[in-house]
Amino acid sequence: NAGVTQTPKFRVLKTGQSMTLLCAQDMNHEYMYWYRQDPGMGLRLIHYSVGEGTTAKGEVPDGYNVSRLKKQNFLLGLESAAPSQTSVYFCASSYHTSYEQYFGPGTRLTVT
């Protein structure tokens, strides 16, 4: 099992550009999450999904969109990148909200 994978691992964008981050899990988990982590801080939830075809806003959703067309994939889109979106992005999945989360290796995004 690959667990949770994220692509790409690194990306540099210019202000105003758009991009999509892909998260894939092979554990048949219902729940998937996107977090961002800024230096010295904890993880803040951007969006999450409780099943295929569903999405919901987290703590910091502005400037991001998500889609969960397939159960195993959760996409995070940046519509118009801003320097404030420079961060490390982590995807995670879990069987249920009460169960442990499995994290991907992260995507380091820099917006100049």
Place this chain on the structure above:
Amino acid sequence: SQQGEEDPQALSIQEGENATMNCSYKTSINNLQWYRQNSGRGLVHLILIRSNEREKHSGRLRVTLDTSKKSSSLLITASRAADTASYFCATPGDMRFGAGTRLTVKP
């Protein structure tokens, strides 16, 4: 919200010593989870303790839970340099992680 908050923010010890970090939360829980994050990597689940448990062990890890005080502690015994990482607690349904405790174990 049910945000877990870790204390202390940073902890530095010598190899072989024990490390204790604490977590406080705000509302009733079904379980509490501890995670580790090595620098630049994703979080890894360490241990889950249910609300009806007071103590749980896993290898060199010992977790306690006091639901009356809404607090938990993680003890790492006989620490190793490889234990150097940030440690986070999380409560179910919360989907929030605090800033964590940054543990440094000096060889």
